[in-house]
Each structure stands twice: as structure tokens, then as C-alpha cells.
Amino acid sequence: MNIGTVLKKNKLLLLVALMYLTVLILSPDKAAKSINNSVYYLAEMMQVLPVIFLLTVVIEAMIPKEMIMRGFGEKSGFRGNLLALLLGSISAGPIYAAFPISKALLGKGASIPNIVIILSTWAVIKLPMLANEAKFLGIDFMILRWVLTVIAIFLMAYITGVLVKKKDMPTRKEKSRLLEIREDYCIGCGLCVKLYPEYYLMKDNKAIVIKMPERPETMQAILTSVEKCPSKAITINKQEEIS
Ligand code: SF4
16 A cells, blocks of 8 residues: 555544644644543543444344334334434433444434434433433423423434435445345335346335346346336445456
8 A cells, every 4th residue: 555545544644643743833732731632532432432333233233224224214203203312312421432323323224314313312412411410400401401402403303314315425335245226216116126026026115135146147137127227226236246
């Protein structure tokens, strides 16, 4: 790997290092304080992140996609919103811990509004926070803030759901699958199932791949469904694609 690639890959790290260096030159005292703070937060992250990564592995490897979609997916409706509110409320740990979990949930079919609800609830109205708030500022204050915050969170979730589409987000694809259907693109027309019922199946108004084509002969045939899909929802994994 050449130096240009290394710099490009670590540009954020490089930018932070440059900022530290600038502060160090301009104000060594402030630089010492910044380094102390950074070390403190790094130590905190080292304690929290292993547990979070373990949790994301559990979500990715052990919780079926269907279960996440039922609970937090596009069709989970208001019940899904409430479930997301509950999950965010009972969470523990700093907000940055919520991002890898949210990404894992998103990759498994959770909807964008529900992710907004989980993140926002986690950040500002989780239960330990509410308990402390009631203790120091009074229960009336806590309840009023909770109600207004929940209204604001639901509004934000709705607006984000309208403005941000899943296809624009860096969710991890299930790799090494030769043939895939992007669920959010599929309009459920059923054409692929009609063409190749041995490979596709309709489930909840969306097509799913039930069998991987054996290459190379069937692969050539399956290309027809990729080309004919009106919403371009069917994709062939480039790494696996036949020549
Ligand atoms: S042809 Fe495309 S849009 Fe139609 S059901 Fe199949 S994947 Fe979905």
C-alpha cells in the first residue's frame, strides 16, 4: 500500500493530528489539556466499545433479519416506534455506543425513523437520565420535558424518514452473495418470480432470493431477470460475477 493510499484512508486521523499540532504550537497549555481529555475519553471508549461490538455481533449473527424487520422495520408502524422508544430508553452507556448498534439494526432491516427514535431517546431521555433529572429538577419538570422531547423525537423521525433513504446510507451488505435483491428498491411486481420461480419468491410483497444460481450457464439466464426488473432491485455481486 503506497503512502497516498494510507493518507487517504486515514484522513480524519491526520486532520485531528494536525489540529493537535496547531494547538500545541499556538498554546502548549491548551494542548496539554486537550491531550488529557482525549486520553480520558479514549480510556472510557476502550471500556465501553468491546461490549458494544459484542452486542453488534449478536445482532448480526444471532438475531434473524425477519425478527428485526418485524420489530423495527418499515412495516412495524406505531408499534415499532414504541419499541424503538423503549429500546432507547432502557439503554445504557454513552451515545457513541448507540451508533454501531444502530448500524447493525439498520443493516438487518430496521427503518430509518426507528433508528432516529432509538438514537434520540438514547441521547436525551434514557431512564437513568430521567431518574437523575427527577431527583435534581423535580418530577414535574422531568415529565414535561419527557413529553415534549418525545413529540420532537417522533417529528424528527418522521422528517428524517422522508428526507433520507436507505440506499444513500452506508449499511453493510450481506457479502459474498452472488445474487441480491435490494428490499427498499423492490416494488413487488413479481416479474422475477414469474421468470425464475426456482430462484425467487414473493414474501410480504417483496421478492427474495431462495436459491443461488449455479454458474456459469444459469447465471447467464438469470441476467434476464436483472435486466428486466423495473426498479433495478436485483444486483449481481461484482466480486462473484462471471466473466
Ligand atoms: S422484478 Fe424487481 S421489482 Fe419486481 S418483484 Fe422482482 S425484484 Fe421486485
